[in-house]
Amino acid sequence: DAKTTQPPSMDCAEGRAANLPCNHSTISGNEYVYWYRQIHSQGPQYIIHGLKNNETNEMASLIITEDRKSSTLILPHATLRDTAVYYCIPVSGAGNMLTFGGGTRLMVKP
């Protein structure tokens, strides 16, 4: 599975967009990019995933570069409840275990 690099922490003002980057330069052609978040010590929560195209759902948008070596998760209007650790995880189609790195600790401030 591809390795990922995420900044260990980021701050964002409440109401502003939070842009969380992820580098996955070794990603292979059949690996999806998944984003999960973990609020405090709760179980990780699915946010969004993509393969090649940009994706949007009710929670967030995912922008994947054309070469697929990096992606950005966008929370368009961050709230205090979005404070969490965000994990970017490549997942292959064959064996789909989630391998968690250190993630990015996002702090949304009033």
Added chain:
Amino acid sequence: DADVTQTPRNRITKTGKRIMLECSQTKGHDRMYWYRQDPGLGLQLIYYSFDVKDINKGEISDGYSVSRQAQAKFSLSLESAIPNQTALYFCATSDNTPPYGYTFGSGTRLTVV
């Protein structure tokens, strides 16, 4: 009711004791997983099962065993608990095909004294 239920939610046990953590799911997923999380770190895979007859070791299986009693049930055992197994334990399920639909339980906080 939660899709993935873990019991107990919290447990304190003594060194050397055998303990079992249980997980049940109503998602109808074939695949189930056990993860461990140490403070401030990401989740690490202990064991996983792709169906009732399939059990596989993850990256940190030493000191643990599992049992897949049915499609809906996957239990994790610590045969002889030690203090460095103090951690948060998560059970998860997933579908066989993308987008997989990973669903996590609420976790079991285990303390070994």
